[in-house]
Amino acid sequence: MNSESWTSRLSRERIVVAPSLLAADFANLESELRKLETCGVQVVHIDVMDGRFVPNISVGVPVVEAIRKVTTLKLDVHLMIEEPERYVEAFRNAGADSLSVHIEAVPEPTELLGKIRSLGAAPGLVLNCGTPVDAILPYAKYADILLTMSVPAGFGGQKFHADVLESVRKLRHAARPDALIEIDGGIDVDTIGAAAVAGVNIFVAGTAVFHATDYGEQITRLKNAAFDALAARRS
Ligand code: DX5
Numbered sequence: 001m002n003s004e005s006w007t008s009r010l011s012r013e014r015i016v017v018a019p020s021l022l023a024a025d026f027a028n029l030e031s032e033l034r035k036l037e038t039c040g041v042q043v044v045h046i047d048v049m050d051g052r053f054v055p056n057i058s059v060g061v062p063v064v065e066a067i068r069k070v071t072t073l074k075l076d077v078h079l080m081i082e083e084p085e086r087y088v089e090a091f092r093n094a095g096a097d098s099l100s101v102h103i104e105a106v107p108e109p110t111e112l113l114g115k116i117r118s119l120g121a122a123p124g125l126v127l128n129c130g131t132p133v134d135a136i137l138p139y140a141k142y143a144d145i146l147l148t149m150s151v152p153a154g155f156g157g158q159k160f161h162a163d164v165l166e167s168v169r170k171l172r173h174a175a176r177p178d179a180l181i182e183i184d185g186g187i188d189v190d191t192i193g194a195a196a197v198a199g200v201n202i203f204v205a206g207t208a209v210f211h212a213t214d215y216g217e218q219i220t221r222l223k224n225a226a227f228d229a230l231a232a233r234r235s
């Protein structure tokens with residue numbers, strides 16, 4: 001069977017918003033997911049933090065497994081952990097559709113990206129805010145997702161760093177044409193436009209979505225801000 005991967009299919013959509021569950025109501029994840037499904041969301045972003053690679057601790061394998069049981073949304077799992085190679089299989093078995101690892105945790109990621117692919121998940125590579133893009137460029141072609149952090153990894157609700165957009169532009173050129181170019185941190189209606197113009201097509205948004213009263217309306221506002229910026233660039 002030679003069916004197209006879900007990341008390749010999504011790469012043809014110019015603007016995709018992936019809500020980050022880190023800002024969701026953890027006591028009511030099922031209803032949060034249901035609301036996102038109603039709004040036409042296709043991908044949710046799940047932040048895994050180990051208290052070592054980043055100072056914060058969030059969720060692990062059992063939470064991904066529980067989420068998998070109640071939704072068919074694609075689960076985009078962002079591993080902010082040391083030694084991710086020890087855990088990718090468990091996260092895949094729990095239902096992750098993509099597994100993204102940090103170049104700072106795995107400086108030579110070719111083998112691990114291949115392993116993630118062989119497990120049946122989309123392999124992603126992440127560049128933390130502050131890491132030179134040169135660290136990741138040689139491996140860009142092996143990833144289905146290239147994620148640039150626009151805040152230092154570890155916490156939601158931080159301020160967007162516009163200087164990372166230069167890295168995004170370089171990654172867009174180095175990536176396969178059907179790879180997803182993702183950004184994570186501080187995305188809101190004021191910052192999404194510049195990221196879209198730089199070549200991002202999948203936008204992680206935690207605070208911006210979950211602190212809004214109407215998630216669907218807010219996602220539409222985010223998408224419109226991105227499309228407006230793209231249109232303004234063309235005119
Ligand atoms: C931060 C996480 C993000 C976080 C984004 O390390 O990787 O996914 O949830 O949150 P906001 O959108 O609030 O910046």
Ligand code: ZN
Pocket residue numbers: 020045046047078184204
């Ligand atoms: Zn994240």
